[in-house]
Amino acid sequence: MAIESDVLVVGGGLAGVTSAIAAAREGADVRLLAHKKSTLRQASGLIDGLGYVPPRTPQQEHADYISQQRQDFRDVRGERGDYRGPLQTPYEGIDALPDAHPYSILGADALRDGLALFDDLVGDTYLGSHTERNALVPTFGGAVKPTARYPRAVAAGLASDERPMLLVGFRSLTEFDAGMVADQLSAAGVLFDVRGVEVPFAESFPTDTKITRFVKAFDHDERIEGTPARRALAEAVEAYVDDAERVGFPAVLGDDNAAAVRADLGDCLGADVFEIPMGPPSIPGLRLEDRLFEALDAEGVRLETGVPAVGYESAGGTVESVIVDRMGSDVPYAADAVVLATGGLVGKGLDSDRDGIREPVFGCHVPHPEDRYDWFVDDAFGDQPYARFGVRPDASMRPLDADGEPAFANLFAAGAVVGGADAAREKSASGVSLATGVVAGRNAAIASRERTERAGASP
Amino acid sequence: MREQHRADEADRRRRTTDGGVAAETADPGQPDPVEVFPEGEFDLRPGADDCYKCTTCETSCPVAEVDESFPGPKFQGPEQWRLKRKDEIEIDPSITECSNCLRCDTSCPSGVGLAQMHNTARGEYVDNQLPTLSIKYVRNRILANYRTSARLASVFPRTANFVMNFGPVRWAMEKVLHVPSERDFPEFATQTFREWWAERGGAQVSNPDKRVAYFHGCYANYNTTEVAKAMVRVYEHFGYEILVPPQKCSGTPMFANGMLDDARRHAVTNVENLVEAIEEGADVIASCTSCSMALRNEYPELFDIDGIETVAENTFDALEYLRINEDLQGAIQDATVSGEFAEAFAYHAPCHARNQGLDRQAIELFRDLDGVQIEDVGDSCSGISGTYGWKEEKYETSMEIGAEMFEHMEAAEGTTGMTECPTCGMQMEHGTGYDVHHPLEVLEAALVE
Amino acid sequence: MAPTVVVIGGGATGTGTARDLAMRGFDVTLLERGNLTHGTTGRTHGHLHSGGRYAVSDQESAVDCIEENRILRDIAPHCIEDTGGLFVQLEGDSDEYFREKLDGCAECGIPTDVISGEEARRQEPYLTEKTKRAIRVPDGALDPFRLAVANAADAIEHGARVETHAEVVDLLTDESDVTGVRFRRQGPNYLGEGSEGDVETIEADHVVSAAGAWAGQVAAMADVDVAMAISKGAMVVTNVRQIDTVINRCLPKDEGDTIIPHETTVLLGANDEPVDDPDDYPEEQWEVDMMIDVASEMVPIVENARMIRAYWGVRPLYDPNPGETEDTGDVTRNYFILDHEERDGVAGFTSVVGGKLTTYREMAESVTDHVCDRFGVDEPCRTHEEPLPGSRDQSILEEYMDRFDLRSPVAKRSVQRLGDRAPEVLGSEDPNPVVCECEAVTRAEVRDAIEDVGPDLNAVRLRTRASMGNCQGGFCTHRLGAEVYHDHEASTARDAVDELYQERWKGQRHTLWGRQLSQAMLNHMLHATTMNHDADPGLRGDTVDFAAFDAGRKTDAATDGGSTNGD
Incomplete structure (x- = not known):
């Protein structure tokens, strides 16, 4: 067989990259398959660990039916129950999580290890590792949210910093209104003055893909109606700065040269400049994707993109190879151990139809209620069963079958394909990817080594 | 006992038929719609079902990044199709800004058939809205039918090389046809690949068990014949019998210019001849990644020709095929390169290689080859996208897109370029002045005496 | 002084009635408990009936439909998409009924055209191969939101007051006669007036209940018994248009057998199940599955198509002869003006019940005629000839398509929605x-x-x-x-x-x-x-202890910008 590796990682998002590097650092020869672009481009680029322990609805006493009766949204909001949080550290809520949560299965140390690996991979482009405490970061929805690590670009915007703040929006950018975000931050009780202003800027840019257009224009400091982009923006904003010591923009301030863009703007405005993560499209997510893929190269991971894993070959409960669809031809990729990091419902690592939910590559067991109407609750932000769908792992991250036994001796899972977390409400998505990734990658490398040793022992 | 488990066929079928394509072989159980838009065009509206607005396509689009008149792949793809009515023929003219690099298609996590949507929309636009007597139409048609010009040029290659870049002719090209003055026309070989092949007496290896049919495309035949020759020598080194079936242009430049009728005519001939070769036990091999992509991806998406699926399923990139079927890594580990190709290469993965999952194979392969260094210059687009950069009105956009790649090439250690795509090669050379080679040439240097 | 009339209900019938009354000189106030179209109008199938559907079983309704169909094309073209409709006969479907349908249409004056299965599939390529033949009828898609909004806007132009989020909680009575209404605000009205919980009263010379499925509850406030025979229907919304023509199955009576293209989507529906309470009835999984399964028989691609949501509506049916019909599908789609003075001895109060979206205008005309009679007003109805706002000057639409600097499909859809208001709004x-x-x-x-x-x-x-x-x-x-x-x-x-x-x-x-x-x-x-x-x-309203969280390190902020790394 021509294409083989010790560990094959299927999936190129945060969990896939983490497990690939964790395995490589255990000495394995690792190949990573990334079919499409991952959800890194959609997520904010913040690395959440655990921000809340959201209220759990006990297995819903379902009415016989969903009623037509409409509930006022304020009542829905009021009945949502009590969140524990925002948590001051990502570790303090772990004990309160349900048993099926990956953090409960793996323990707080897995999250610590995951964050440590992340810190090592991204170097000084991310901050927050100096403390175990969460940071509160303003969101483009006007709230603040707890996160464990944040890009340098976000640093000056932290809500626990008490310096006065100006937020700037662009009139032609509909994503958020700076004034509205500022008013909402005030409503959240932040301890600093915050104002918002919408300025006209580069209004000839198209409305459709303008975010990437803005990024490129700032990155190369292109001229906008004759003035270099950075200066043009500073000129549009400077009259509003007053006593603000920090000025926040939507996260469109450049890509490769983002630091220089902020520095130039900061010099012109006489204030620290920061970004408010947005997305999709998420520019901080794109930047993180670049860092992570560079790290893969640096760690010697073999990388293949653009082709999907569509099946596998197995012998005696062990995966022998993953079948890759190369433009219509099935090509087996042999590996001693495999990490499944294909994502959840968003990343398409989980598939569904009217009859049920499934994991399409290995057919791993995905527990879910038989009745489709038990997949959701009526509050959009409630304790949604669908949000917790995924494979159930053992403590070494091997997916379990319906009887609770590992589905394969050498298959491990990481990231959103693993169920049990209510990542969106907990603000734990990245942390779950890192913790499960580091454990799955490590164990895959060990499994591969053991297999090689066994093969060596029995000629 | 080894068992094989494949995601069930229904899934696969859904993937290949998403977009409502009228591919006859896709699902015999469910008959195709008879005729969709007038003139038998495809109704791609159902393809919009897959889009969940994640904007990954927009962040992958090299044109939207630099050109504010282009609304991006999502708008020109699933959004425009979803907003369309059957009786509305009008396509937003911005479709001509798309360079057909396919990055949106490659990146889309939901499998939206963006390329197919763009190609079809462009075809409709050209058919219904672009006046056929306009200079642009004529120019695009000439660019799209490169093979015709090349065939003429190669009869008197030296004259052609002179004339094409000669003052008055250049002037006419620029002024009348709006071909940018900055571009040098590619050089024509004094002997085409097919002439060389005939002269050497065709295949030197006969092997009914290992047979490949070589789709050389236009460029390796008329211009970079050394790539085609390298392919022959490398494959013969591994014991393959090579067939060189009659063939026409793959159609890539025609798709990109909305000339679907021209492309279809060529495709009929290609499919016919390649099917014949496949029936003789051959797999189809291409050395140009745009050609392999056309045969594998665009043909079945755009046309409904007997045997087109067979061709798509049995076509491979030249390097990919060896990687799958031979111990290429092992062969490379024992080899050393010296002489002309003992270089540090700045490798650019063509967009169309990306779409086929080929973008990392040269790096992986040559990383282990003694005498050669290779560095990936990143995932930026070269910006030329075939004929795109050959249009005066697109030249600047093309160079702005390419700027990132030029920068990365210059930052790389090597001063020789490497890529699989002939037009990316032109752009690399144009932007940096580096010589540019094809991986097959390096492979030949490593493996063939 | 013009007589004052309160119209209850902001659906098509209510807004249409308010418009007609206002045009004929009444002092009108319309009260709607939610948004306009909050009730059945906002939850219909949006079917502009040719009448073909009722041509065999309910010819009175069929005749009304085709007449109103023609009128609406004149007065409300910006609310209509002229899709045309097909009654498709699939292999195995009754020939006899196909003939009855044709004959029925002829009797009701509905123009038809029989086409072969092949021709039908040429028109609608995703129709099943099993299509034997089809009857072409002038069905269409009717946008109920736009229609109600345009009627309300025109009523306002003619001096009416339109109160939304204003729920009628009682009818004021003198002895037994109705003299006005009491309503509670569910929130400020569209002008921002009033606030949630305010209770106000309006004295009126006459009250018209156009409350549709809720007519029984409104009548009960005046101790009048109006026994509605309401039924629910589920509609499932596809993500894209697989078809551009209204498709009906040519069968005697089948649930869920109509597929209507509507804007960017297609609506599959609807079943017909009796319910008791228009505000509280089950929405069930089997209904959704049934709509998809039945529609897939005609248009197979629908089976695996993406569905974006489902909704239910309640038909405001009124059965004048309860007990004679076995299920709600047999209840007439005709409408009734219930003169409560004559019927129940309660003066000052009229209900308009039954009917269909397609016939809303005729219902409004009839009830307005009735009110005119009551007050001796001798103004002729003009709603059948006066175009609605948005539909007054269709000739300028094409011209506006190219302006406003919008991409072509964006401009097309915007102008389609706005009608002749496009220049005013988009400019x-x-x-x-x-x-x-x-x-x-x-x-x-x-x-x-x-x-x-x-x-x-x-x-x-x-x-x-x-x-x-x-x-x-x-x-x-x-x-x-x-x-x-x-x-x-x-x-x-x-x-x-x-x-x-x-x-x-x-x-x-x-x-x-x-x-x-x-x-x-x-x-x-x-x-x-x-x-x-x-x-x-x-x-x-949580209090956050900001000081307990990471406030960053001073050194990080100070050195930011020095790095050439994009982060």
């Missing part, structure tokens, strides 16, 4: 970015709607279609909120965002599998993870 905002990409709705349209209806994004949605596409508001509710903030407080805008987001969720729950489930999860990640809208401390 006003600069810059005018697209806010809802799925449905191509621009800021100008959104702000125009907010000006009309206030900070109520569901009402904005009904006017503009913003948030009605495949992401179901995932990518635009917050953008719409920002547009609300333009004229309102942040807290008001924030509430509007939550209200719309929850409303969108309601319909999506029913189609939560496959691609819509992926979409729902992506929306959830965006709104809960990225925005923290679920646990927003500003909204929940």
Whole structure:
């Protein structure tokens, strides 16, 4: 067989990259398959660990039916129950999580290890590792949210910093209104003055893909109606700065040269400049994707993109190879151990139809209620069963079958394909990817080594 | 006992038929719609079902990044199709800004058939809205039918090389046809690949068990014949019998210019001849990644020709095929390169290689080859996208897109370029002045005496 | 002094009645407990009937339908998409009934045209191969939102008052006669007047109940018994248009056998089940599955198509002879003017019940004629010849398509929605970015709607279609909120965002599998993870101990910008 590796990682998002590097650092020869672009481009680029322990609805006493009766949204909001949080550290809520949560299965140390690996991979482009405490970061929805690590670009915007703040929006950018975000931050009780202003800027840019257009224009400091982009923006904003010591923009301030863009703007405005993560499209997510893929190269991971894993070959409960669809031809990729990091419902690592939910590559067991109407609750932000769908792992991250036994001796899972977390409400998505990734990658490398040793022992 | 488990066929079928394509072989159980838009065009509206607005396509689009008149792949793809009515023929003219690099298609996590949507929309636009007597139409048609010009040029290659870049002719090209003055026309070989092949007496290896049919495309035949020759020598080194079936242009430049009728005519001939070769036990091999992509991806998406699926399923990139079927890594580990190709290469993965999952194979392969260094210059687009950069009105956009790649090439250690795509090669050379080679040439240097 | 009339109900019939009364000189106030179209009108199939559907079983309704169909094409073209309709006969479907249908149409004056299965499939390629032949009829798609809004707007132009979010809680009576209404505000009206919980009364010379399925409850407030025979119907919304013609199955009576292209989507429906309470009835999984399965028999591609939501409506049926019909499908679709003075001895009060969206105008005309009789007003009806606002000058539409600097399909859809108001609305905002990409709705349209209806994004949605596409508001509710903030407080805008987001969720729950489930999860990640809208401390009133969190390191802030790394 021509294409083989010790560990094959299927999936190129945060969990896939983490497990690939964790395995490589255990000495394995690792190949990573990334079919499409991952959800890194959609997520904010913040690395959440655990921000809340959201209220759990006990297995819903379902009415016989969903009623037509409409509930006022304020009542829905009021009945949502009590969140524990925002948590001051990502570790303090772990004990309160349900048993099926990956953090409960793996323990707080897995999250610590995951964050440590992340810190090592991204170097000084991310901050927050100096403390175990969460940071509160303003969101483009006007709230603040707890996160464990944040890009340098976000640093000056932290809500626990008490310096006065100006937020700037662009009139032609509909994503958020700076004034509205500022008013909402005030409503959240932040301890600093915050104002918002919408300025006209580069209004000839198209409305459709303008975010990437803005990024490129700032990155190369292109001229906008004759003035270099950075200066043009500073000129549009400077009259509003007053006593603000920090000025926040939507996260469109450049890509490769983002630091220089902020520095130039900061010099012109006489204030620290920061970004408010947005997305999709998420520019901080794109930047993180670049860092992570560079790290893969640096760690010697073999990388293949653009082709999907569509099946596998197995012998005696062990995966022998993953079948890759190369433009219509099935090509087996042999590996001693495999990490499944294909994502959840968003990343398409989980598939569904009217009859049920499934994991399409290995057919791993995905527990879910038989009745489709038990997949959701009526509050959009409630304790949604669908949000917790995924494979159930053992403590070494091997997916379990319906009887609770590992589905394969050498298959491990990481990231959103693993169920049990209510990542969106907990603000734990990245942390779950890192913790499960580091454990799955490590164990895959060990499994591969053991297999090689066994093969060596029995000629 | 080894068992094989494949995601069930229904899934696969859904993937290949998403977009409502009228591919006859896709699902015999469910008959195709008879005729969709007038003139038998495809109704791609159902393809919009897959889009969940994640904007990954927009962040992958090299044109939207630099050109504010282009609304991006999502708008020109699933959004425009979803907003369309059957009786509305009008396509937003911005479709001509798309360079057909396919990055949106490659990146889309939901499998939206963006390329197919763009190609079809462009075809409709050209058919219904672009006046056929306009200079642009004529120019695009000439660019799209490169093979015709090349065939003429190669009869008197030296004259052609002179004339094409000669003052008055250049002037006419620029002024009348709006071909940018900055571009040098590619050089024509004094002997085409097919002439060389005939002269050497065709295949030197006969092997009914290992047979490949070589789709050389236009460029390796008329211009970079050394790539085609390298392919022959490398494959013969591994014991393959090579067939060189009659063939026409793959159609890539025609798709990109909305000339679907021209492309279809060529495709009929290609499919016919390649099917014949496949029936003789051959797999189809291409050395140009745009050609392999056309045969594998665009043909079945755009046309409904007997045997087109067979061709798509049995076509491979030249390097990919060896990687799958031979111990290429092992062969490379024992080899050393010296002489002309003992270089540090700045490798650019063509967009169309990306779409086929080929973008990392040269790096992986040559990383282990003694005498050669290779560095990936990143995932930026070269910006030329075939004929795109050959249009005066697109030249600047093309160079702005390419700027990132030029920068990365210059930052790389090597001063020789490497890529699989002939037009990316032109752009690399144009932007940096580096010589540019094809991986097959390096492979030949490593493996063939 | 003009007599004062209160019209209860802001659906098609209520707004149509208010318009007609106002045009004939009455002093009219319309009361609607929710948004316009909040009741059945907003939850119909949007079918502009040719009458073909009733040509065999209910010819009186069929004749009304074809007459009104013709009138609406004249007065409300901007609310109509002339899709045409087909009654398709599949292999195995009765020839005899096919003939009866043709004969029935002929008897009712409905033009028909029989085409072969092949021709039908040429027109609609995704029709099943089993299509034997089809009857072509002048069915169409009717936008009920636009229609009710245009009627209300014209009523206002003629001096009427339109109160939304104003729920009638009692009828004022003198002895037994009705003398006015008492209503409670569910929120400010579209002008921003009043506030939630306010109770007001209106004295009126006459009260017309156009409350549709709720007519029984309104009548009960005057101790009048109106026994409605209401029934529910489920409709499932596809993400794209697989067809561009109204498709009916040519069978005697089958549930869920009509497929209607509507804007960017297709509506599958509807079944017919009796219910007791128009506000509280079950919405069930089997109904959704049935709509998909029945539609797939005619258009197979629908089976695996993406569905974006499902909704239910209640038919305001009235059975004049209860006990004689066995199921609600047999109850006449005809309408009735119930003169409660004559019928029940209660003066000053009339109900209009039954009927269909297609015949709303005729119902309005009849009830207005009746009120005119009561007051001796001798004004002829003009609603059949006076075009509605938006439909007054169709000739200029094409011309406007090219202006406003919008991409062609965006301009097409905007102008289709706005009709002849397009120049007024689209000419006003600069810059005018697209806010809802799925449905191509621009800021100008959104702000125009907010000006009309206030900070109520569901009402904005009904006017503009913003948030009605495949992401179901995932990518635009917050953008719409920002547009609300333009004229309102942040807290008001924030509430509007939550209200719309929850409303969108309601319909999506029913189609939560496959691609819509992926979409729902992506929306959830965006709104809960990225925005923290679920646990927003500003909204929940939590006190946050900011000092207990990471405030950054001074050195980090100071050195930022020095690195050449893009981070």
